[in-house]
Each structure stands twice: as C-alpha cells, then as structure tokens.
Amino acid sequence: MAEQKVIHTDILIIGGGTAGCMAAVEAKERSPKSSVTILEKAHVDRSGCLAGGMNAINAYINKGETVDRFVDYVRSDACGLIREDLVRTMAELFEYGVKRVEKWGLPILCDEKGDYIPRGRWNIKINGESLKPILARAARSAGAQIYNWIVVTNLLMDQDRVVGAVGFSLRSGALYVVQAKATIVATGGAAGLYRPNNVGDASHKTWYSPYNTGAGFAMGIRAGAEMTSFEMRYVALRTKDTIAPTGTIALGVSAPQINAKGERFMATRYADIGGDGAPTPYRTYGPLMEMKEGRGPVYLDTRGLSAEQTRALRAAYLDMYPSMVLYWAANGIDPAKVPIEVQTTEPYIVGGHCQSGYWVDVNRKTTLEGLYAAGDVSGGAPYKFVSGCWAEGVMAARAALDGMAQSPLPHVPESQIRLEEERAFAPLKRHLRHGVTPPDLEARLQKIMEQYAGGASTYYEMNEEMLGIARTHLAQLPTECEYLVASDLHQLMKAHEVIDRVDVAQVLVEHLSFRKETRWPSYQTRVDYPKRDDANWLKFVNSRRDKSGTIEMFTRPY
Amino acid sequence: MPVWIDPDLCNGCHGSRQPPCLRMCPGDLIVKDQTANKAYLKYPEDCWDCLPCVKVCPEEAIEFHLSYQFGAKGAKLIPHVHRTNDTITWELIDIHGAKETFTVPTKLIPVAIDEKIEEAEQAIDFSI
Numbered sequence: 001m002a003e004q005k006v007i008h009t010d011i012l013i014i015g016g017g018t019a020g021c022m023a024a025v026e027a028k029e030r031s032p033k034s035s036v037t038i039l040e041k042a043h044v045d046r047s048g049c050l051a052g053g054m055n056a057i058n059a060y061i062n063k064g065e066t067v068d069r070f071v072d073y074v075r076s077d078a079c080g081l082i083r084e085d086l087v088r089t090m091a092e093l094f095e096y097g098v099k100r101v102e103k104w105g106l107p108i109l110c111d112e113k114g115d116y117i118p119r120g121r122w123n124i125k126i127n128g129e130s131l132k133p134i135l136a137r138a139a140r141s142a143g144a145q146i147y148n149w150i151v152v153t154n155l156l157m158d159q160d161r162v163v164g165a166v167g168f169s170l171r172s173g174a175l176y177v178v179q180a181k182a183t184i185v186a187t188g189g190a191a192g193l194y195r196p197n198n199v200g201d202a203s204h205k206t207w208y209s210p211y212n213t214g215a216g217f218a219m220g221i222r223a224g225a226e227m228t229s230f231e232m233r234y235v236a237l238r239t240k241d242t243i244a245p246t247g248t249i250a251l252g253v254s255a256p257q258i259n260a261k262g263e264r265f266m267a268t269r270y271a272d273i274g275g276d277g278a279p280t281p282y283r284t285y286g287p288l289m290e291m292k293e294g295r296g297p298v299y300l301d302t303r304g305l306s307a308e309q310t311r312a313l314r315a316a317y318l319d320m321y322p323s324m325v326l327y328w329a330a331n332g333i334d335p336a337k338v339p340i341e342v343q344t345t346e347p348y349i350v351g352g353h354c355q356s357g358y359w360v361d362v363n364r365k366t367t368l369e370g371l372y373a374a375g376d377v378s379g380g381a382p383y384k385f386v387s388g389c390w391a392e393g394v395m396a397a398r399a400a401l402d403g404m405a406q407s408p409l410p411h412v413p414e415s416q417i418r419l420e421e422e423r424a425f426a427p428l429k430r431h432l433r434h435g436v437t438p439p440d441l442e443a444r445l446q447k448i449m450e451q452y453a454g455g456a457s458t459y460y461e462m463n464e465e466m467l468g469i470a471r472t473h474l475a476q477l478p479t480e481c482e483y484l485v486a487s488d489l490h491q492l493m494k495a496h497e498v499i500d501r502v503d504v505a506q507v508l509v510e511h512l513s514f515r516k517e518t519r520w521p522s523y524q525t526r527v528d529y530p531k532r533d534d535a536n537w538l539k540f541v542n543s544r545r546d547k548s549g550t551i552e553m554f555t556r557p558y
Numbered sequence: 559m560p561v562w563i564d565p566d567l568c569n570g571c572h573g574s575r576q577p578p579c580l581r582m583c584p585g586d587l588i589v590k591d592q593t594a595n596k597a598y599l600k601y602p603e604d605c606w607d608c609l610p611c612v613k614v615c616p617e618e619a620i621e622f623h624l625s626y627q628f629g630a631k632g633a634k635l636i637p638h639v640h641r642t643n644d645t646i647t648w649e650l651i652d653i654h655g656a657k658e659t660f661t662v663p664t665k666l667i668p669v670a671i672d673e674k675i676e677e678a679e680q681a682i683d684f685s686i
Contacts, residue, residue: 045610045669046582052608105665107644129613129646133667149586170586201559201602202625204585210606211585241628315660318648322635323607323624329652330629490586490601 002425003174009037009145011400012164012180014152014216016040017048018386019375020186021135022097022393023400024144031401032143037178039150039167041187041493042211044136048188049209049376050386054128055248055319057108058385060094062118067091070122074383077279078232079519080538081558082355083380085362090381090391097390098124104138106131120251122383129319131386150176151493152215153424155183155223155371156412162223162371163410166420170489175421179412181404182370184396185358189234189350189376190214190504192442192497195450195457196346197243205323207236207243208348216377217349217357218500221507221545226359226367228379228542228556230504231511233347233523234354235460237284240341244321246300249340252316253309255300257283258339259290280353284344285522292459299339310336344522346456349504352376352384354523356511359542359556363399364392367544370407372396380540427486427495435485438494444480445502448473453509454525463528467513474509477502478549507543507551514553515541560605560625561612563588563598567619570595574672579620581673582610613639613646614669641666 011027013020016038027036040047061070070091075082102108107127109117116124140146152167156179164180191208204210221227237246249255256276259265266286267275273282287298305313313335317324328335351357357379358366366373373379374392381388427435449455452470454462481499486492517533518526540556563579570590571577579597580588587601588611599605612620622635634651648660 042584042586043581045667046608047584051584051606051610105667107663107665127663129662130665130667133669134665137667148581198625198627200625200627201605202627204604204606205560205625206606209584210604311658311660314650315662318637318646318660318662319664322609322622322637322648325648325650326622326624326633326635327628329635329650330624330631330633332653493586 002168002421003172005174005176007037007176007178009178009180010034010182010404011036011397012178012183013038014165014183014185015048015187016044016136016139016146017186017188017375018050018135018389019393019396020184021139022390023184023186023374023397024139025142026394026397027401028142028144030398034401036144037180038139038144038146039152039165039176039178040146040148041151043148044139044146045133047132048212050132050135051209052322053320054126054131054386055316056119056123056125057098057387058123058247059091059383059387060098060122060124061091062122062124063115065121073122078355078382079279079281079532080534081519081540082382086360086381087383089362089395090384090388093391093394094387097387097394101134101390104134106134120247123247123251127319147176151496152219153496154420155219157223157416158410158412160224161369161410163412165219166417166424168424168489168492170493173489175424177417179410181407182372182400184372184374184400185216185220185377186374186393186396187216187377188212189348189352190217190501191348193349193445193449193501193505193508194346194455195446197343197456198241205243207238207245207345208350212376213497213500214349214504215497215500216373218503220358220366220368220371221503223368224544224546225371226542226544227507228355228357228359228540229511230349230356230508230543231515231524231541232354232356232520234350235284235347235522236345237287237342238345239324240297240343242321242323242327243345244317244324246342248316248320249300249302249313253302253305253313255302255340257287257342258299258301259295260297261295265290265295281520281523287342288344288459288522297341299341301339302335303337303339305336307336310334344456347454347460347523349508350376351379351381352389353382355380355382364396365399365403370403372400372403424496425492427484428492430483430485432485432487434483436480436483437485438491438498441477441480441484441498445477445498445505449505453512459525460522461525461527462512463526464513467509470509471513474502474506507545510543510551510553511541559599559602559623560607561599562621562623563596564619564621565596567617568596569617570597571616571671576673578614578616578669578671579611582614582669584608584610609637613637616671
C-alpha cells in the first residue's frame, strides 16, 4: 500500500489552469471560511495552456459591441449550433474576469484615452507572458490550498454523487484521497488523440498543450457523466512547422490567405459564406482544399508590412510563441518580403474553441451530483478562449458554493479507494519484459485515429466504414491498457495519460459516427453525408457510458 | 533538442532539490542529477518549446534551440528577464548574425529557488 494522504475540503478544483485558478479566487472571496483545494498535475505557476503566455484576449465585448451580437457571431461561427444560454452567460462575465486579472498585474494595451486596443472585433491585445504566474499568485493569495504534481486518476463517488477525487503524487508516489463537498473539474481538453504534425524531438510541437490529455473528460466518462458534441473536433490553421497561432498575423496585421498562385481563394471560392471572414471551420477547410487540389502551399500574405509592423508582429509572438520568432531568424524569413506559410493541425478535443465536453446546466453543473465543469473540459460554449474560461471558473465556483451548502456528508467505502489505488499504481507493478510502454500504446492509438477516424493525412475525411474499423480497433485497447508498464512515476503519469485518451477516443468515434451530416467541414467531414442538414441535425449529439462500458448515444434539442 | 541546459553554466541552484527550471516545466521533463548538481532535460521529445524553464533560470544557463528539422543552427533567441522591473528583453540573432532586441512589458512574479514537495502552498510572501 502506498503512503496515503487524506484531505477534507469544501471545494476541490481538479486542474489549476485558466478556469481552475479563477474558480479558486471566486470561491475564497465569496466564502472566505470555505476551504478550497487545487490538485494540479504540474506546477500551478506554469501549467497547462498558458505556460508560454498569451498575447491577446480573444473573447471580449469591445466598445460599440454587445453581448447579443457576440452570441449571434458565435452561433454563426459554429455553423448554427451552440448552447446560447452558456455563451450568453459567459459573455456577460468577460468584463468581470478581464478587469480582475488586469488588477492582478496583467499588462493590457491601452490607447491614449485609456481604452483597450482592439485586435479584431472580439479581441484585445495584452502582454501576457506572465499570465499564468499572475493567475497562480492570485489563487495562492486568496488562500486556496494548492497541491502541485498530483495526477488525478478518478473521481470519488458516493453512489451517483461525486465527492472528491483520487490521484497520486508525481514526486513522492503517495496516494491522494481528497473528499469534497463539491468538485470542479477544470483539466482542459485533449491533445495527442491523433498523430501530431511533427516527429522526433518536435513531436510535442503541437498547438494545444501536449500535457492536456483529456483526464477530465475521461474521469467523467468513467463516472457516467453526459458528454456533448465531441464530434466538433478542433482543427486549427497554424503556421507551418512551428504550429503557432495565426490570429496574431491574420488579425494583428490583417493578412489574408493566398494560395500558391497568389489567389485570394477565400474571397473567391467562399464568398457566399463570408470570404476571409467565413466561420472558423471554413477558414481551415478552405486552405485544406487548396492543398488537396494542388494549389498549395497556402500562405498568410504579410508582404508589404512596414518595418514597424514586422517588429510589432515579432514582439507579439514573443509574448506567446517565441519559437515563431526564432524560426524566422533561423530560416532568414522576413514577413514583409515573403508570405507566411500555414498548415492545419492534428484534431484536438477542446471545449474552449469548439464545444466538446461535459453537458452542463447554465450554472456549469454537470449531470453528476456534486460535479461542476469549467473551461476547455466543459461543452456547449465555443469561442470561450481565456476570458470565457475565467467566466466559467467564476460560475462554477458560485454554483459549487451553493451546491455544497445542501450537500450531506459523503460516505466513501474504503473498498473504492483500495480499488482505485490498485488501478492507479498497476503499471508500476507489472513486469517490464512483457509489458506495453506508454509510447507504444500512444502510437497504436494515434495510428488508429489518424487512419480511420479523420486524421490530417486523410484531409480529416471519414465515412461510416472507416469509423467502423476505428471502433473495432479501439475496442481492443482497454484490454491492452492492462499490459501498460511504467518504470517510474513520470512513466506512470504517461501511462494514465494514454489510458485517459483511449476512453476519450472511443467516445469521440461514437460521436463522429452518430452525426449523419457534415456541419463543420474539416472538424467533422463526413464524405458519406457531405451536406449540412438542419432539418434533421440542428441538435446536440450527446453520450453517456454506462457501468458495463457501453456508450449510449442520443440527441438533445437546440 | 528544443532547450539545452549548459552544464558549464548550471550550478544546480546550489543545494536546491527542485530548482526553478524543474518546477516550472509543465511537462515534468527536467530532472536534477543531485550528485552532479546539474539539471538536464530528460525527455526532449516531449518539450513544447514554451520556455518557462529558460526564463526562470537565474544563471541564464538554458539555451533555446529550434528542433534541427525546422531550420539551420546559428540563430539565437535569448530572453533576459529583469529581476527588478516588469520587462523582458529578448535578444535575437539571425543566421546572418544580425542582432535585434525587443523589450516587452510583463509582470514580474518572483520564483523561489526551492520548494518543499508535499506541503500545500500557502499564502506566503505574495500580496496583490
């Protein structure tokens, strides 16, 4: 038996990232006497998506805009399907979150009148290199108890109610048993389901944080939580090789997409749906078709920028994606002279850009008693980005405080803790000679997903037959997970990351198979159902895994 | 290798069990050889190029490299974090040797040289 640390807390937050830190501050400020505990897989100062920094807040109601118009925009950008109640409530809290983080020290660029400088319709510019340490410091100062390097493996259940979580320390190997009156899951989304763009020592040169491996989705799936819209994957248009965000160029210096012939193909071929301002999936699909049909590479046309503009562009990347600047320097690229080549990424599952995640009510309560969800792990509300994650952290904290007041004392049978301990540490105890290593299983998973479930190499296309093969192959993997071996605690973490992704991938394939239309080309290209079909499919595809492991699929009305 | 800790410059943050580079890596990829008193990147294939380790090193012992598959060696990007004010100065040298510097506003958040492993972090010397 491992050393065991038992913690009792009012509110447990799983994941100390963008949403989790904000939830901690909100909970402590509203209810100073309540205990708030954060379990964080890395170190809260530099964990998750914000580790490298951010150079913009991409969801903000700029002067002259309204929440109503934001909701309209997001609906259109998501091709007609969103949870309006969720998008509206988060938009109403953008100002609250942004103002707080500015007060905590975030430099936000202002004009001479003191107004924030917009970068596009819903964006403002920041110097956010230290955004994550700023949030961590706020959570710490507010009095949250933060435990770093705790890999949470499962939720703790009292019948059907969530009453905390179990995990292990990446440093000491101790088992952490945290009993909570209310639990907020804020672990982020999932990278690493599909083959990454790059190989070798650049295989983690992904856009989405490679350390966000779907843990929060997976623990919810195993506990029987209802999930929504996994089929709305996120495939990003990013700079070639470095996979850096393109908004810095496209919005920052208004660079349009051009193909190899110099043609502004979005303006010509996609004029009917908005040209360069088409919904985000089409701004991935458009360039993808140029490449598929032999008119690639595709570029963002930065030629003609002034020296001042190119310098500002590089400075902006230093706040978020410094490798872009080094890449240009190493390859002799001057964006004012040559256009910047772009490519599309591997598909991610991320509720902050798209809407895959927990099905929640307007207060961000999940379908499981005692469990709330915020940020990229929470579904139904795309276009969330950083400020939307803050807003959801705030709402989840408020709902968790209300919910815990009515919550009876939990009863957790010792047998459940012992079973989870056994499951959590099993890869350490197996004999190495006969085992499957985490990278082996990851490669197997990524091969299946890449080739049969719409990976980049098939232009993200899929049909029922391909998905059937993916389903068959994936069905073997839970058994394979029983051969996973780990030689140390780091490898044990890697083992759980791949176990979690297998659970997520199985649900994802069922979602992709269930939606018999193509609503979001490139995110979800069904070649056997190539058209958008509002008459039959303007509704949410949801799922729930029962205790036997069967994934039940159903719909919810718009 | 995306980042490289120069063993000649790394002093292991003296007796620190968990030096800042090790703690600030979001992927748990850096370890310290306590005997040699040096930190090193144990899992280069899992590096995200996010650079907290580079920025936090008090000795500036960590070099940022592009993966070689992305471009020629020779270009350099070096962040100098000012420990007394809210700016970072980035020094950029391209493959032709041309130098350029960028001084960018930030918020300086101090990072301790070591930290106990199992204790919960409390509100300590930080005030907002």
